[in-house]
Every structure is written in C-alpha cells, then in structure tokens.
Amino acid sequence: MQETLALVTGAAGGIGEAVTRLLAEQGTTVAAVDRDAERLAETAALLRKEGLAVTEFAADVTSSSAVERLVEEVETRLGPVHQLVNAAGVLRLGPAHTLTDEDWTATLSVNATGVFHMSRAVVARMIRRRAGAVVTVASNAAGTARAEMAAYAASKAAATAFTKCLGLEVASYGIRCNVVAPGSTDTPMLRGMHTAETAAQASVAGRPDQYRVGIPLGKVALPEDVARAVAFLLSDDAGHITMHELTVDGGATLG
Numbered sequence: 001m002q003e004t005l006a007l008v009t010g011a012a013g014g015i016g017e018a019v020t021r022l023l024a025e026q027g028t029t030v031a032a033v034d035r036d037a038e039r040l041a042e043t044a045a046l047l048r049k050e051g052l053a054v055t056e057f058a059a060d061v062t063s064s065s066a067v068e069r070l071v072e073e074v075e076t077r078l079g080p081v082h083q084l085v086n087a088a089g090v091l092r093l094g095p096a097h098t099l100t101d102e103d104w105t106a107t108l109s110v111n112a113t114g115v116f117h118m119s120r121a122v123v124a125r126m127i128r129r130r131a132g133a134v135v136t137v138a139s140n141a142a143g144t145a146r147a148e149m150a151a152y153a154a155s156k157a158a159a160t161a162f163t164k165c166l167g168l169e170v171a172s173y174g175i176r177c178n179v180v181a182p183g184s185t186d187t188p189m190l191r192g193m194h195t196a197e198t199a200a201q202a203s204v205a206g207r208p209d210q211y212r213v214g215i216p217l218g219k220v221a222l223p224e225d226v227a228r229a230v231a232f233l234l235s236d237d238a239g240h241i242t243m244h245e246l247t248v249d250g251g252a253t254l255g
C-alpha cells in the first residue's frame with residue numbers, strides 16, 4: 001500500500017511541529033515546511049532521530065512561485081501529497097487605527113494569501129488524483145471580536161472562508177477541506193505576547209497559564225490538543241466531514 005504523505009507548513013512552530021510529530025507517529029510521511037530554515041532543520045533532525053519520517057523543505061508561503069517550486073520538489077522527491085496542513089502564521093497586535101500598512105500586508109500575506117498559494121498548488125494536483133484532505137489552522141479570533149487583533153482576525157476569517165469555498169468546489173473529487181480554529185495555545189506565538197505593552201495587550205499578557213481567564217475548561221491548549229483535531233480531520237474517521245470549522249479553545253467562544 002502507498003504511504004500517506006502530508007505537507008505541513010509552519011512546521012518549525014509550536015502547532016506545526018506538534019502536527020508533524022503526531023502525523024509521523026501515526027505512520028504518515030511528512031514534508032515539513034517553514035520559512036525559518038534553521039529552526040526547521042533542527043526540528044526535522046530531532047524528529048528523524050526518533051525514527052520519524054520527516055523531511056524538511058524551507059520555503060516562504062507568501063511567494064506563489066516559491067510555493068509552486070516547493071510542491072513540485074516535494075512530489076518529485078517524496079511522491080504525491082495526500083494531505084495538506086496550513087499552519088504557518090504570524091500575529092501582529094495593535095489597535096486597528098495604529099496598524100501600519102506593513103503590519104496589515106505582512107499579516108494577510110502569510111495567514112490568508114499563504115493559505116491560498118499552498119492550497120491552490122496542492123489541490124490542483126489532488127484533483128488529478130481525485131483524493132486528498134486539507135486542514136487550515138485558522139483561529140477562534142476569526143469569528144469573535146478581540147481588541148488589537150483586527151488584522152489577525154481579518155486574515156483568519158479570510159483563510160476560513162477560502163478553505164470552506166475550496167471544500168465546496170472540490171468535494172465532487174473526493175477532496176475534503178476543513179478548518180481547525182484554536183484558541184490560546186501554548187506556543188512561541190502566544191509566548192511572544194508577553195512583551196505586550198499596551199493596555200489591551202496587558203490584559204492578556206503574562207505567563208501562558210494566565211491566558212486561561214475566560215476559558216471554561218480552565219487551561220490554555222497545548223499544541224498537541226490542536227494537533228489531534230487536525231489529525232482527526234485529515235483521517236478517514238472524518239471521511240464524511242468537509243467545510244467544517246472545528247473550534248479547539250476550551251469553550252472560550254462556544255456555548
């Protein structure tokens with residue numbers, strides 16, 4: 001039987017690494033992608049040392065030509081991509097009226113356009129094979145107003161809507177496209193908020209365990225909590241689920 005190959009972006013980050021590890025532990029071969037070549041190489045080497053089938057490919061998802069080259073190279077070296085996980089992301093905080101053009105563009109170009117580039121390149125190939133699964137890691141911020149998160153929330157709402165529309169278009173080819181919407185998750189991105197200086201940021205700044213305020217389950221997510229939801233939506237157990245948004249936020253925005 002042909003081995004399953006997953007391409008995971010943001011694989012040098014907290015959630016992307018957890019997804020890469022879990023999928024590889026389940027027997028999937030993983031093409032791990034990130035623009036931070038150094039950290040990606042360290043992460044992949046560590047996972048390979050544990051006997052996991054992980055190969056790193058440094059690439060920037062904001063460049064459509066780089067993404068085309070990347071997917072071509074991955075398929076040439078490892079074979080057809082069966083699963084795509086869009087986990088690369090950036091967070092720029094600040095009141096909407098003070099965001100710079102660069103804040104806005106940097107956020108949208110990774111979190112929304114990057115998802116478009118990757119999904120277009122991979123899904124075009126999946127359509128020819130009439131099979132595949134895509135999971136985009138968006139955010140619960142896409143559907144709930146949060147101070148100082150306007151650019152981020154807009155980018156995640158775009159990624160969510162794009163992934164659902166894509167899912168409708170490719171359903172007849174047997175390709176499923178779903179969204180995982182995490183809440184606060186203990187990763188470098190969340191820890192980066194410690195340096196917050198403005199009032200609204202200070203209200204959520206602090207140690208990761210302090211983010212649990214407002215989370216009914218009483219704790220921030222671990223990257224593994226999000227990874228399990230991603231792995232489920234990629235798996236045959238979710239074979240009749242598409243265009244779904246699965247929120248993983250301890251109930252923070254639910255109920």
Ligand code: NAD
Pocket residue numbers: 009010011012013014015016033034035036059060061062086087088089090110114137138139140181182183184185186187188189190
């Ligand atoms: P992280 O900062 O640990 O990881 C993000 C990774 O994306 C980094 O390794 C970074 O190098 C990579 N990346 C950024 N821009 C890229 C680009 N242009 N091309 C390729 N790689 C790029 O953050 P994380 O918390 O693991 O976030 C993973 C995803 O989960 C992101 O999309 C994030 O928005 C989302 N998310 C995170 C949280 C949270 O609280 N941590 C909550 C909701 C959603």
